[in-house]
Amino acid sequence: MPAENTPATGNLDDDYPAYPMGRAADVLGTTPAFLRAVGEAGLITPLRSEGGHRRYSRRQLRIAARARELVEQGTPVEAACRIVSLEEQLDDALRLNREIRRKLDEPGTKT
Numbered sequence: 001m002p003a004e005n006t007p008a009t010g011n012l013d014d015d016y017p018a019y020p021m022g023r024a025a026d027v028l029g030t031t032p033a034f035l036r037a038v039g040e041a042g043l044i045t046p047l048r049s050e051g052g053h054r055r056y057s058r059r060q061l062r063i064a065a066r067a068r069e070l071v072e073q074g075t076p077v078e079a080a081c082r083i084v085s086l087e088e089q090l091d092d093a094l095r096l097n098r099e100i101r102r103k104l105d106e107p108g109t110k111t
Helices: 021-028 032-040 058-072 077-105
Strands: 054-056
Touching: 021 032, 021 054, 021 058, 032 054, 032 058, 032 077, 054 058, 058 077
Parallel strands: none
Antiparallel strands: none
């Protein structure tokens, strides 16, 4: 997300659903239809307010921004969502691998 479009959010956690659809689309420089499309593709699942309105977290906006980059490069929305999903899975696996290696490298750890 561009810093100039990021609102002051205080102590909001990355997973707090703080952004209504219109504001989320503005922050990303896209349309509500794009957010609905990435939701329908299963990339992100916004929480719903009591009134049924979609609300997005900062983490979800970062994920949607990556998908938007791919779409702007000519990748179809569904393919962009799959690519971003696989990138997220790879990041998780690499992070887990680093944690396991660090634990195995600790003194006193039997291998």
